[in-house]
Amino acid sequence: MTATLTYRDKIAVLDLGDDENRFSPDWLDTVDRLLDEAQQNAHALVTTATGKFYSNGLDLEWLTAHGDRAQWYVGRVQALFSRILTFPLPTVAAVVGHAFGAGAMLGIAHDYRVMRADRGYYCFPEVDIHIPFTPGMAALIQAKLTPQTAVTAMTTGHRYGGLEAEAAGLVDRTAGEGTVLDAAVELVTPLVGKDPGTLGVIKSTMFATVVESLAQGRA
Numbered sequence: 001m002t003a004t005l006t007y008r009d010k011i012a013v014l015d016l017g018d019d020e021n022r023f024s025p026d027w028l029d030t031v032d033r034l035l036d037e038a039q040q041n042a043h044a045l046v047t048t049a050t051g052k053f054y055s056n057g058l059d060l061e062w063l064t065a066h067g068d069r070a071q072w073y074v075g076r077v078q079a080l081f082s083r084i085l086t087f088p089l090p091t092v093a094a095v096v097g098h099a100f101g102a103g104a105m106l107g108i109a110h111d112y113r114v115m116r117a118d119r120g121y122y123c124f125p126e127v128d129i130h131i132p133f134t135p136g137m138a139a140l141i142q143a144k145l146t147p148q149t150a151v152t153a154m155t156t157g158h159r160y161g162g163l164e165a166e167a168a169g170l171v172d173r174t175a176g177e178g179t180v181l182d183a184a185v186e187l188v189t190p191l192v193g194k195d196p197g198t199l200g201v202i203k204s205t206m207f208a209t210v211v212e213s214l215a216q217g218r219a
């Protein structure tokens with residue numbers, strides 16, 4: 001299953017898929033199209049997934065086979081981060097399972113995160129897999145975490161379980177198995193109804209330097 005979009009009343013629920021939900025070019029196209037739809041029709045956005053992965057991040061298999069398109073690919077991924085970071089609706093990531101690398105960055109780009117308490121890791125493994133953060137990725141993560149949490153999360157590859165992620169401020173809330181999406185919907189419901197134009201400008205202003213950094217190096 002690739003990404004799908006459903007609605008809970010006025011809240012768009014974007015399901016990233018039921019596999020590892022890696023960012024293949026086709027997956028990125030689908031997600032972009034569904035975000036267009038959500039932006040058009042909904043008053044808030046929740047992203048989630050089915051199964052034990054929120055997302056394992058970059059499609060390293062595709063990237064290895066298409067090394068000549070690496071700059072283009074990273075540009076597409078960073079455009080998605082920018083889009084979510086400044087999305088003109090309230091956004092919550094319902095992190096139902098593992099969020100690694102670019103999957104963890106996608107979660108961080110949302111306004112809020114709810115994570116499953118007892119299973120799954122929130123992790124930036126880049127230091128251990130020898131893929132340094134681009135300046136835009138580093139700026140994104142550092143814009144949302146405290147400086148000391150950013151140091152630990154970005155330089156140690158530590159795997160945070162839900163409760164530890166909540167204590168460190170990587171996520172805002174935790175919830176039990178099967179209730180993460182409900183908790184994310186509950187979190188975003190009171191935020192429904194803000195003017196999208198105003199909200200989009202506020203987020204674009206708040207994160208202008210991150211957006212600028214994420215735009216650098218795009219093919």
Ligand SMILES: C/C=C/C(=O)SCCNC(=O)CCNC(=O)[C@H](O)C(C)(C)COP(=O)(O)OP(=O)(O)OC[C@H]1O[C@@H](n2cnc3c(N)ncnc32)[C@H](O)[C@@H]1OP(=O)(O)O
Nearest residue numbers: 056057058098100101102103118119120121125131161162
């Ligand atoms: C700039 C670059 C950006 C990029 O995006 S680069 C790409 C980044 N992505 C990656 O590197 C992918 C990394 N992903 C993986 O290595 C694996 O895909 C996972 C580790 C995420 C999942 O592997 P699995 O073997 O399917 O793991 P499990 O069965 O879900 O869990 C493994 C063990 O861990 C325990 N566990 C899970 N969550 C927790 C938790 N929160 N607290 C304590 N334990 C936990 C489980 O129970 C289990 O243990 P038990 O093997 O004994 O059953």
